[in-house]
Amino acid sequence: xxxxxxxxxxxxxxxxxxxxxxxxxxxxxxxxxxxxxxxxxxxxxxxxxxxxxxxxxxxxxxxxxxxxxxxxxxxxxxxxxxxxxxxxxxxxxxxxxxxxxxxxxxxxxxxxxxxxxxxxxxxxxxxxxxxxxxxxxxxxxxxxxxxxxxxxxxxxxxxxxxxxxxxxxxxxxxxxxxxxxxxxxxxxxxxxxxxxxxxxxxxxxxxxxxxxxxxxxxxxxxxxxxxxxxxxxxxxxxxxxxxxxxxxxxxxxxxxx
Numbered sequence: 076x077x078x079x080x081x082x083x084x085x086x087x088x089x090x091x092x093x094x095x096x097x098x099x100x101x102x103x104x105x106x107x108x109x110x111x112x113x114x115x116x117x118x119x120x121x122x123x124x125x126x127x128x129x130x131x132x133x134x135x136x137x138x139x140x141x142x143x144x145x146x147x148x149x150x151x152x153x154x155x156x157x158x159x160x161x162x163x164x165x166x167x168x169x170x171x172x173x174x175x176x177x178x179x180x181x182x183x184x185x186x187x188x189x190x191x192x193x194x195x196x197x198x199x200x201x202x203x204x205x206x207x208x209x210x211x212x213x214x215x216x217x218x219x220x221x222x223x224x225x226x227x228x229x230x231x232x233x234x235x236x237x238x239x240x241x242x243x244x245x246x247x248x249x250x251x252x253x254x255x256x257x258x259x260x261x262x263x264x265x266x267x268x269x270x271x272x273x274x275x276x277x278x279x280x281x282x283x284x285x286x287x288x289x290x291x292x293x294x295x296x297x298x299x300x301x302x303x304x305x306x307x308x309x310x311x312x313x314x315x316x317x318x319x320x321x322x323x324x325x326x327x328x329x330x331x332x
Contacts, residue, residue, distance in 0.1 A: 079177050083185025086172070091189075102196055106146065106204035113265075114138045114208065130267070131296065139210045140219060140291035141264035143201040147194045147223040148284055151231040152255050154190045156247045159238040169330055179327045183235070187319065190231045191224050198223025205295070213297035222294065222311075226287030229311040230258075232318025239325040263288045286310045 114135035122134050130137040162168035172182050198220040205211050237250070261271060262284035268276055279285055286307040293299045 078184065079181045080184035080188065082175075083172060083177055083182045084188045085185075086168075087186065087189035088192075101150075103200045106142075106201045107207070109142050109146070110135065110139055110204055110208050110210075113142070135208060136210055136295070137292070138265065139201075139205045139208065140295040141262075141288040143198055143205070143219055143223055144226050144284060144287035144291050145259050145262070145264045146201060147197050147227045147287075148230050148258060149255065150197045151190050151194050151227040152234055152251070154193055155231045155234040156238050156250065157244055159186075159235055160241055160244050160247075163239065163329065169326075173330060179331050180323050183319070183323045183326050187228065187232060187235065187322070190235075191228055194224045194227030194231070195220055197227075211295060213295070215294045215297050215299075218294050219291045222287055222290045225308070225311045225315065226283065226290075229283040229287070229314035229318070232315050232322050234318075236318055236321035236325045239322060239329055258282055258284045283311055283314045 118134035118138070127133055169182060173179070177185075201223070202211070202216065202219055205216070234250070238247070241247075261275065261279050262268070262282050263279065264284075268279045268285060271279055290304060290307040290311075293304060
């Protein structure tokens with residue numbers, strides 16, 4: 076049977092056409108704020124020859140690619156939690172979709188495809204900001220948009236699988252405190268993971284965000300590690316595929332009688 080996921084995707088696209096104004100600042104202005112305040116502001120305090128040598132360049136050059144990946148994760152976490160439970164409990168959008176020829180897999184795939192587009196928009200906005208700040212010097216940096224999408228899906232799919240099983244939204248606050256915030260802070264975005272205590276480093280390296288951060292950083296530097304880059308991509312793909320399978324299964328169990 077032919078997939079109708081594109082029909083579900085169109086639903087989210089049409090909705091966004093009416094609500095896009097609310098996300099303009101977070102999508103397009105925040106990258107400039109982040110890079111200006113942290114990259115230039117904090118960078119002026121810590122940039123020195125020794126630090127720059129350890130980071131492979133200025134702090135802004137080190138920070139910007141990591142912030143691209145980390146900001147994508149923040150966006151997709153928001154898209155994969157409250158909107159999901161809202162479509163189950165309050166708006167009943169999923170039930171309305173199931174009353175059409177759409178199947179569970181179509182709905183989940185269409186919803187995640189839209190989340191991937193949101194990840195791509197955030198990545199592209201950050202890339203433009205990086206260009207404005209003079210961080211980008213190689214065409215390979217354009218691939219950070221694709222890496223941002225893949226990193227977003229690697230986190231969005233398991234979070235979606237978790238959200239679709241919840242009876243209330245109260246657990247999302249805990250997910251943000253114990254999941255999103257530590258990921259944002261300790262996945263190599265702001266400083267090398269090697270600076271963390273040795274007992275925490277394996278956890279940081281195991282996080283999908285670190286793989287996205289590392290891949291973005293190497294692409295912007297124009298210097299991919301031959302064995303590590305494929306590992307980063309494969310690891311992110313594995314998270315995305317397993318997360319999608321779990322999300323579809325959770326949706327089927329929750330909503331399809």
